[in-house]
Amino acid sequence: MIKRKKIIIIGNGIAGITCARNIRKKDENSEILVISGETEFFFSRTALMYIYMGHMQFEHTKPYEDWFWEKNNIQLLQAWVELVDFNNKTLLLDSGKKVGYDVLVLATGSVPNKFDWPGQSLNGVQGLYSKQDLDIMEENTAGISHAVIVGGGLIGIEMAEMLASRDISVTFLVREKNFWDNVLPVEEAQLVNRHILEHHIDLRLETEMKEICGDDSGRVDSVLTNKGEKIECQFVGLAVGVSPNVKFLKNLELDMGRGILVDRYFRTNIEDVYAIGDCAEFREKPGADRKNIEQVWYTGRMHGETLAHNLTSEDAVPYRPGIWFNSAKFFDIEYQTYGLVPNERKEGIDSFYWESDSGESCLRLVFEKQTEKILGVNSFGWRLRHEFFDKAIHEGWNLERVLTQLDKADFNTEFYEKFHKSVLAQYNAQEGRNLKIKKSSFLQRLIGSRA
Amino acid sequence: MRKIQITGLIVFLLGLVSFSLIPFIGSYQLDQKMVERKVKEEHLEPLIPVLEPMYGETYSSNFAFISDFNKYFDEYNEALKEAEEWDKVIWDDYVFELTKEASLGPVHQNPFWYLAISVGLGVIGGLMYILPLYRGEPEGIKNDGIYFSSMKSRGLLGIITGTWLILFYVILYWFPEYMTNLVLMVDPLSYLLSGNPASQWFLYGLIYTLAILVMGIRMFRKYRGNTYQTIRTASVMFFQLAFAFLIPEILVLLNKPWHDFKNIWPLDYTFFYDYRLDGMLGSGALGMFMLIWGIILIIVGVPLFTYFYGKRWYCSWVCGCGGLAETLGDPYRQLSDKSLKAWKVERYMIHGVLVFAVLMTLVTILNYFMEFGLLGEATNQLHSIYGFAIGAAFAGVVGTGFYPFMGNRVWCRFGCPLAAYLGIVQRFKSRFRITTNGGQCISCGNCSTYCEMGIDVRWYAQRGQNIVRASCVGCGVCAAVCPRGVLKLENGEEEGRINENPILIGNKSITVKS
Numbered sequence: 001m002i003k004r005k006k007i008i009i010i011g012n013g014i015a016g017i018t019c020a021r022n023i024r025k026k027d028e029n030s031e032i033l034v035i036s037g038e039t040e041f042f043f044s045r046t047a048l049m050y051i052y053m054g055h056m057q058f059e060h061t062k063p064y065e066d067w068f069w070e071k072n073n074i075q076l077l078q079a080w081v082e083l084v085d086f087n088n089k090t091l092l093l094d095s096g097k098k099v100g101y102d103v104l105v106l107a108t109g110s111v112p113n114k115f116d117w118p119g120q121s122l123n124g125v126q127g128l129y130s131k132q133d134l135d136i137m138e139e140n141t142a143g144i145s146h147a148v149i150v151g152g153g154l155i156g157i158e159m160a161e162m163l164a165s166r167d168i169s170v171t172f173l174v175r176e177k178n179f180w181d182n183v184l185p186v187e188e189a190q191l192v193n194r195h196i197l198e199h200h201i202d203l204r205l206e207t208e209m210k211e212i213c214g215d216d217s218g219r220v221d222s223v224l225t226n227k228g229e230k231i232e233c234q235f236v237g238l239a240v241g242v243s244p245n246v247k248f249l250k251n252l253e254l255d256m257g258r259g260i261l262v263d264r265y266f267r268t269n270i271e272d273v274y275a276i277g278d279c280a281e282f283r284e285k286p287g288a289d290r291k292n293i294e295q296v297w298y299t300g301r302m303h304g305e306t307l308a309h310n311l312t313s314e315d316a317v318p319y320r321p322g323i324w325f326n327s328a329k330f331f332d333i334e335y336q337t338y339g340l341v342p343n344e345r346k347e348g349i350d351s352f353y354w355e356s357d358s359g360e361s362c363l364r365l366v367f368e369k370q371t372e373k374i375l376g377v378n379s380f381g382w383r384l385r386h387e388f389f390d391k392a393i394h395e396g397w398n399l400e401r402v403l404t405q406l407d408k409a410d411f412n413t414e415f416y417e418k419f420h421k422s423v424l425a426q427y428n429a430q431e432g433r434n435l436k437i438k439k440s441s442f443l444q445r446l447i448g449s450r451a
Numbered sequence: 452m453r454k455i456q457i458t459g460l461i462v463f464l465l466g467l468v469s470f471s472l473i474p475f476i477g478s479y480q481l482d483q484k485m486v487e488r489k490v491k492e493e494h495l496e497p498l499i500p501v502l503e504p505m506y507g508e509t510y511s512s513n514f515a516f517i518s519d520f521n522k523y524f525d526e527y528n529e530a531l532k533e534a535e536e537w538d539k540v541i542w543d544d545y546v547f548e549l550t551k552e553a554s555l556g557p558v559h560q561n562p563f564w565y566l567a568i569s570v571g572l573g574v575i576g577g578l579m580y581i582l583p584l585y586r587g588e589p590e591g592i593k594n595d596g597i598y599f600s601s602m603k604s605r606g607l608l609g610i611i612t613g614t615w616l617i618l619f620y621v622i623l624y625w626f627p628e629y630m631t632n633l634v635l636m637v638d639p640l641s642y643l644l645s646g647n648p649a650s651q652w653f654l655y656g657l658i659y660t661l662a663i664l665v666m667g668i669r670m671f672r673k674y675r676g677n678t679y680q681t682i683r684t685a686s687v688m689f690f691q692l693a694f695a696f697l698i699p700e701i702l703v704l705l706n707k708p709w710h711d712f713k714n715i716w717p718l719d720y721t722f723f724y725d726y727r728l729d730g731m732l733g734s735g736a737l738g739m740f741m742l743i744w745g746i747i748l749i750i751v752g753v754p755l756f757t758y759f760y761g762k763r764w765y766c767s768w769v770c771g772c773g774g775l776a777e778t779l780g781d782p783y784r785q786l787s788d789k790s791l792k793a794w795k796v797e798r799y800m801i802h803g804v805l806v807f808a809v810l811m812t813l814v815t816i817l818n819y820f821m822e823f824g825l826l827g828e829a830t831n832q833l834h835s836i837y838g839f840a841i842g843a844a845f846a847g848v849v850g851t852g853f854y855p856f857m858g859n860r861v862w863c864r865f866g867c868p869l870a871a872y873l874g875i876v877q878r879f880k881s882r883f884r885i886t887t888n889g890g891q892c893i894s895c896g897n898c899s900t901y902c903e904m905g906i907d908v909r910w911y912a913q914r915g916q917n918i919v920r921a922s923c924v925g926c927g928v929c930a931a932v933c934p935r936g937v938l939k940l941e942n943g944e945e946e947g948r949i950n951e952n953p954i955l956i957g958n959k960s961i962t963v964k965s
Contacts, residue, residue: 042894044892044894047896053594053595055594055595055598056897058902061895063910178626301890302957302958302960309963317961318960318962319960321958322956322959323957325889327891327935331589332589332591334934334936383939385889385935386890386891412939413941414678415678415682417678441946447882447942448941
């Protein structure tokens with residue numbers, strides 16, 4: 001029998017909510033209160049762009065119906081936490097109200113980075129992270145004709161896509177040589193470059209913003225680049241990464257780095273206080289290829305699952321993520337990755353790269369040079385089966401074993417072109433091999449058998 | 452391009468306005484010869500004098516004509532009813548036939564011209580709008596701005612469209628005499644195909660088929676690059692044009708009963724009605740084939756195909772109702788209700804209709820073999836209730852008229868007894884499922900939003916569970932709109948198809964059962 005506690009979770013994003021749900025599954029008694037100033041109910045942050053593009057309304061981004069929370073006895077409170085009094089275990093809310101806790105979980109997420117550009121506080125200049133940011137973006141972009149996006153990452157390209165969907169022309173400033181090439185190998189990055197241009201985005205590589213200029217009313221009217229160019233615009237999207245949202249916790253007893261410092265059990269330096277999701281910073285990396293701050297949807301979910309287990313179980317476990325995976329969509333091209341795929345050549349690691357004739361799909365298989373053990377995979381415009389690569393990478397399959405079973409890894413919609421044939425043909429030609437994929441019989445194909 | 456599209460829109464609207472106004476033009480004049488041509492022999496003697504005051508009189512509108520006709524006709528019947536002379540009461544409905552016959556108007560003289568300025572302009576305008584769609588854009592699903600569209604998100608345009616459709620269906624089912632001009636303009640086409648004059652059902656079949664063909668082309672544009680959507684849409688276009696429209700008319704030309712070989716009981720609820728059975732049994736080898744083929748589809752075809760492919764083989768590849776929903780209805784697919792409550796209502800309603808259809812058919816067959824003795828009255832009652840409430844009101848008025856209010860699959864989801872039957876097989880004995888791709892779901896909600904059947908796909912996807920639901924028609928749009936490659940429609944081994952306690956891949960710390 002677990003002792004009845006009052007657990008407060010600050011933040012109703014994927015990390016906080018997953019934690020709350022999973023605590024409730026194993027602990028019927030404890031009081032669970034989720035506090036968020038952003039929205040009353042949990043919504044999918046990754047779907048904010050689709051609201052702006054008119055694919056969905058805010059209602060559709062809520063993964064659970066509103067009755068779900070009461071039914072599962074999870075209390076929700078919409079409020080901003082102003083201060084945490086760790087000694088007395090109480091929170092001070094923006095309403096002036098105080099709430100006490102036994103266990104505190106900090107899952108406060110991120111805020112967009114700003115690098116002290118001149119003019120960054122002008123009207124019409126903003127990042128995109130929260131529901132509030134989206135509402136402001138709606139106002140800021142009403143009736144405008146041209147926008148500048150700064151930062152060649154996931155949020156940058158999303159903002160470009162959002163604006164383009166409303167016929168607002170976009171100049172996209174990317175500091176690097178190619179789009180997102182601090183993560184993607186050059187071929188993949190260039191594939192995305194081409195696709196961005198195909199969508200009539202004015203992509204400026206190796207270009208940085210120096211200054212944002214405004215008019216007399218305090219609204220942005222242009223930006224200056226490091227190449228001395230002035231670009232007129234009515235909106236500037238700042239998409240140069242995010243940082244842990246921890247401002248209200250600074251200068252307290254809580255140990256902080258860039259985020260809230262935690263161990264592998266998500267414990268902070270203060271007893272009964274934990275941190276998960278984007279705002280947590282691991283004192284030690286959770287894995288050799290992992291970062292100290294993990295800022296993706298999936299890791300937020302896994303942090304939440306793991307901490308919920310630890311809070312409801314006698315034998316706490318350290319956070320041990322499995323094979324890395326991630327995905328994104330760049331305009332019309334989907335991207336998936338599993339395992340380790342470095343963006344640059346690395347000692348002892350090699351890769352096999354295939355690209356479709358259209359130049360819109362590609363596959364990169366990364367392997368250990370010596371043993372040809374598969375380490376990771378990148379795919380663009382080609383859906384891959386997570387289960388397949390999780391297993392292949394975990395078990396260290398040989399490259400050729402993967403290649404001869406690629407048909408089983410294919411997760412594309414039925415009747416799509418079978419890329420695996422072309423991949424194998426290229427590999428055979430390059431390596432002088434004669435690998436074959438076992439052909440399925442007509443009957444097997446007729447009934448769609450995967451065996 | 453934009454100019455062509457705007458012109459197309461104007462042309463389409465002109466066609467629509469013509470179509471809506473044509474019923475009200477022209478004048479009407481009845482004479483005794485027309486009555487002699489159209490009225491059954493046994494009714495001639497009483498009816499000729501009853502309608503006498505109308506002969507030679509010119510009516511300037513169909514309202515005036517129909518009102519007079521009903522007045523005289525009802526007076527005659529009412530008097531007989533009061534006198535309880537039931538056997539003399541005329542139960543046959545002559546108002547449609549005689550109004551059509553009495554039409555003097557310009558439509559009668561120039562049917563092709565009126566067909567051209569209504570349906571013709573509609574098709575041409577529609578194509579002018581549709582063909583340039585997404586030209587010069589990269590392949591990919593185009594859902595931009597759907598929720599800003601008045602037409603597609605229950606705005607004023609949507610409400611007007613829905614109201615127009617509902618009105619059209621009410622007139623078609625219960626007051627077809629007001630649309631005789633529209634039927635007249637397709638008469639020549641009907642003669643060409645079947646050698647018979649057109650009924651309101653021929654008109655309906657024609658515009659239904661054209662709607663599927665034109666909006667099918669829109670599907671090709673909208674889902675460009677998605678081979679599954681393209682092939683599936685081509686399939687419903689083919690089955691509608693060949694099996695539901697052309698072949699039945701040609702059968703009539705050959706003096707065989709009108710028959711749609713792909714329609715299956717209990718959606719085809721009249722299949723076992725006595726006139727259908729007699730029609731098939733009286734049409735030689737072909738008629739016998741119709742009967743046997745129909746029964747094989749029910750007892751072998753449905754379970755077998757559904758076992759291998761799920762109910763999609765019918766609902767989103769073959770069926771006519773599905774065909775219209777997937778083409779004309781596609782712009783409204785996001786309007787279906789995804790709440791748990793709607794799912795509960797759905798299960799009661801659709802299985803209720805199935806039970807009703809089965810019971811009605813049992814009584815019908817029993818009645819047939821008892822040679823209409825004991826159960827004759829009950830059978831007639833059941834037929835008229837089912838025909839009115841389910842066949843006309845639910846499948847027609849609500850089924851299509853509610854597209855802009857409740858999405859494009861209201862009938863298929865809440866009412867179709869065949870969908871219920873297919874669904875039971877799909878849920879309990881099938882190789883079909885929508886596979887969830889490990890832990891890649893980000894809960895964005897595109898899949899649920901664009902599910903026309905109102906399945907909360909995300910609920911399953913975010914917990915790594917395969918989607919096995921009776922109602923899924925396998926349209927494949929959830930997989931198409933998913934931004935992370937999480938969903939795939941598959942026919943595969945039965946083992947592991949239903950996973951009640953799925954595990955999300957990716958976290959080795961613990962095993963979390965969702």
